[in-house]
Amino acid sequence: MTSSTPQETSTAGGRSGRSNSRRELVEREIMEQATRLFAERGLASTTLQDIADATGLTRPALYHYVANKDELFARLVSEIAEEPAILLHEINQRTDLDPAGKVHEMAMSIALHQTQTLDRFRLLIRSEAELPPALAETYRQSRRRVLKELVAVVEEGIAQGRFRPADPRVSALGIIGMLNWLAWWHHPGDAESDRKVARQLADMAVNTVVDPDADNSVSGAERLIAQMRQNLDYLERSLGGDG
Numbered sequence: 545m546t547s548s549t550p551q552e553t554s555t556a557g558g559r560s561g562r563s564n565s566r567r568e569l570v571e572r573e574i575m576e577q578a579t580r581l582f583a584e585r586g587l588a589s590t591t592l593q594d595i596a597d598a599t600g601l602t603r604p605a606l607y608h609y610v611a612n613k614d615e616l617f618a619r620l621v622s623e624i625a626e627e628p629a630i631l632l633h634e635i636n637q638r639t640d641l642d643p644a645g646k647v648h649e650m651a652m653s654i655a656l657h658q659t660q661t662l663d664r665f666r667l668l669i670r671s672e673a674e675l676p677p678a679l680a681e682t683y684r685q686s687r688r689r690v691l692k693e694l695v696a697v698v699e700e701g702i703a704q705g706r707f708r709p710a711d712p713r714v715s716a717l718g719i720i721g722m723l724n725w726l727a728w729w730h731h732p733g734d735a736e737s738d739r740k741v742a743r744q745l746a747d748m749a750v751n752t753v754v755d756p757d758a759d760n761s762v763s764g765a766e767r768l769i770a771q772m773r774q775n776l777d778y779l780e781r782s783l784g785g786d787g
Contacts, residue, residue, distance in 0.1 A: 567609075570599070570601075570609060571609055573599050574595065574599050574601075574606070574609055574610065574616070575616075575619070575620065575664075576663075577595055577598035577599050578590075578595050578616050578617075578620065579620060579663045579664050579667055580598070580663065581594055581595060581598060582617065582620075582667050582671065583663060583666065583667045583670070586671075586674075587613075587617060587671055587674050588674070590613070591613070592606060592610075592612070592613050595613075595616070614676065617671075617679075618679055620664055620667070620668070621668055621675070621679055621682065621683060622682065623661070623664070624661050624664050624665055624668050625668070625682065625683045625686035625687070626682070626686050627657060628653065628654050628657055628686070628690050629686050629689035629690045629693065631650075631653040631654075631657070632650050632653065632654075632689075632690055632693035632694065633689070633693055635649045635650050635653065635693075636650075636693050636696060636697055642701075642704075642706070643697050643698070643700045643701030643704060643706055643707065644701065644706060644707075644750050644753075644754055646697045646700075647694075647697055647698070647701070647719070647746075647749055647750050647753060648746045648747070648749070648750050649746075650693070650694060650697065650749075651719060651723060651742075651745055651746035651749035651750070652742050652743065652746040654690075654720070654723045655723050655726055655741065655742035655745045655746065656738065656739065656742045658723065658724070658726045658727050658730070659726070659730060659732055659738040659741070659742065660738075662726075662727050662730065662732060665724075665727045666727050666728070668683070669727075690720065691713070691716055691717065691720065694716035694719060694720065695712045695713055695716045698712040698715050698716055698753055699712045701753060701754070705755070705758055706754060706755060706758050707753045707754060707755055707758075708753060708754070708755045709755075710753075715752065715753050718752060719749045719752060719753075722745065722748070722749065723745060723749070726741070726745065
């Protein structure tokens with residue numbers, strides 16, 4: 545059995561690295577062109593040949609990267625829908641952040657994800673009615689997971705007396721709606737300008753839930769009593785609204 549020389553190994557590794565890098569570039573171009581064509585023509589009216597032509601590939605060459613149009617569209621949906629849920633779950637597991645810090649990080653991650661996938665997100669919203677049943681269910685589950693993670697941190701903030709004693713689900717939906725609307729008005733710039741927009745929205749998200757009257761200098765017992773009073777007031781308002 546022969547062994548490879550260091551030079552041969554290095555050369556092979558270099559070729560592999562270049563090959564992987566080229567594949568990533570081609571796949572990114574395919575995704576961008578597919579997103580554009582799906583948005584312009586609709587899913588049903590866009591063919592793989594259209595996508596191949598737009599990316600400068602032959603149709604046989606395109607099959608090296610994607611099996612069919614449905615798989616390509618499914619990848620677009622999965623990237624947009626599933627990544628935010630994963631990011632929010634990771635943030636919720638962090639022990640170095642208080643509830644306000646978690647809300648800020650969650651809002652930042654959603655906003656930045658939006659700035660990086662604006663065209664794809666708009667395409668997903670416009671194509672929601674055309675999604676195959678399995679893909680539509682994946683999208684619904686991902687949205688539920690995002691809402692669940694944000695509701696959990698809002699509930700945590702209310703329990704600690706740091707957030708307003710409002711309906712956590714309504715608060716979470718309000719934040720998500722504000723962040724999703726970014727896709728319809730934001731014009732992407734450089735990374736720093738995108739982060740500036742995301743940071744401002746994250747600050748606004750925190751301000752919608754934080755109780756400005758919460759005082760860290762108040763003793764734990766006094767804070768608990770004040771929180772109980774707030775919760776009773778909220779309960780009375782809720783019951784009064786149902787009557």
